[in-house]
Amino acid sequence: MNAALDDTQSLIPCNLCGGHAVSVLSRRSRSGAALRTVACKACGLAWSDPRPHEARSFYTDDYRVAYKGSFTPRPKHVLRAGRVALDRLAKIRPWLAGRPRVLDVGSGGGEFAYLLQRLGHVITGIEPNNGYGRYAAETYGLDIRLGFLADRLAPGEQFDLITIWHVLEHTEDPGATLRLLAGALRPGGRLVVEVPNVEAICQSPRSSFHEAHLYSFNAASLGCLARRNGLSICDTRLSADGGNLTMVLAPADAADPMPAATIEGNHARVAGVVAGHTPLAHALSSHPWRRAGSRLAGAVSEWVELRPGENGRALLDRLYGPELGEAVPARPALPVATWASLAAAYLAAVFVEEWFVDHWAAANGWSSGATLGVYLALQMAVIAGVIALARSRRLARRELLRVGGWAAPLLAIPAVC
Structure with a gap:
């Protein structure tokens, strides 16, 4: 990192308003490595400045190994992602009537796409990571396009529903990504975006920023970015712990006015939340104890649910059975x-x-x-x-x-x- 870099200026222009006037939110990633995270003083959007890696090669080959320790999903990863897929299904159910054509951007190991396929929907996934993308296609028989969105979305191709779960924060140009997805929505279609919430205080302060997340949003900055790129907001909600932000978007009406790129007071809000989220404040809150209990319960649950030698498809079929209306197998009698x-x-x-x-x-x-x-x-x-x-x-x-x-x-x- 350039030691002479001015802490009031960014190398990379703000993706929302184009400004360079910033304040520094953090200088370290959750791994302890140097990572300069800044927030725009005009709109409050936060990003890594300078970039911590070359995005294309990182997400194609290195990302899953760096964060999961494996080139393809392990059984515990499949189980966790399968449970998350069921939660995501509940969020999008209102837009699944009529068997819509669905695009899942950043489909990962394919657990969510497989659930929708089992429910009878026509779904396409786009996944840049070679290991996870090939695993999803081969294990679940999914239509997975390996590569990046801009390269793999055909001109003029449109969908009834597009989901992009925890992907937008990884992109180098989130505004362009939203604009591209807005153009891929059919009239009346919906785009579901979920990202980490930069205002979250449920995680350790040391884990707030890391190399894989190039951008950090709150509801104001994400909503403004969406509206400036051809979308209107239908619904916004936070997860129970405040860690995740989910926004449902629709194609904007041509008559809708373009919102201003600046957001009054948003920088002060974001900077204030980050500055106030100290290790002492976090230790004195209930969040670390809840998270520790959740992790312990999750570890026990995984130990119970995972079966030696069971592949990903069999595991998901068993997990998704109740949602699909399939009878739950009776517990085998003990010998x-x-x-x-x-x-x-x-x-x-x-x-x-x-x-x-x-x-x-x-x-x-x-x-x-x-x-x-x-x-x-x-x-x-x-x-x-x-x-x-x-x-x-x-x-x-x-x-x-x-x-x-x-x-x-x-x-x-x-x-x-």
């Missing part, structure tokens, strides 16, 4: 041998308790604390053995938890005997 082993473990526990606690330990002068500690260790070994037997029967993880749940009452024997 008779497993139940027999569990019953034997209970009998063994009673025998051990009777012999060890009432006879051997007492006869050798053990304290009650030491006796209980050894007894609980023995019972934990019994439970682990039962679960190991269940694993040897190749039960799903959900079934292993059932076995563990039935075995857990063994630990209560000292309290009732």
Whole structure:
């Protein structure tokens, strides 16, 4: 980074108003690397200045490896994206009537596009990342166009619904992207844009900006940018934690006046929120505890839901089944041998308790604390053995938890005997 760079001026002109007068919001990315993020004093749009990478090569080959650690989606990534796809479906349901033709820009691993395809919609995806794009096409049989939007959208091609989930912030020219998408909407069509909210305080302050996000928006800057590029605003909403901003847009009427590019007070608003989002303020809020709890619950849920050897398509078919009106498979019955082993473990526990606690330990002068500690260790070994037997029967993880749940009452024997 150029150390002599004037903190009141940007190298890159504002994508909304064209100005160069800025203030610096941050000098570090969430990875700890140098990253200068500025906000326009005239309109409040924020961006990385200078650019942290060459966008085309980064998103074609490096992005997924840098942020997911894998060239193609792993099962846990598929499960997470599949759950997000169900949430996104709920957001766009009002515009899915009549089997519209849909374009998903930045289709990633294809989980959202596959859900719409399973629902009977004609959907096309555009994805610049080679690994994820090819995976989506080959695994789910999707119409995925590898490359960037400007190169892969045919002249005159139009859609009833276009979605661009967490992609606009990655583009080098978000205004031109919105203008191109506005031209690809049929009359009465809708464009759904979702981006991170620059005013969010749910994440750690150190994670507010990073190399992959070239631009950062709030509702005012995104709405103004959309209106200046041929779109009108139908709906704007924030996620429950304030982290994501979703905007539904329609082709603008030719008679609609062009809004001013400047937004009075928006720079002060954005700069104030970012400056006030300090590590101390964040630590004293409920956000870090909620996020930690959510991550723990998510990790447990993933461990339960993922099945060894299951491919992405089978995983999504199982996840999407209820939404598609498909019967949920009944839980498989536990093998008779497993139940027999569990019953034997209970009998063994009673025998051990009777012999060890009432006879051997007492006869050798053990304290009650030491006796209980050894007894609980023995019972934990019994439970682990039962679960190991269940694993040897190749039960799903959900079934292993059932076995563990039935075995857990063994630990209560000292309290009732």
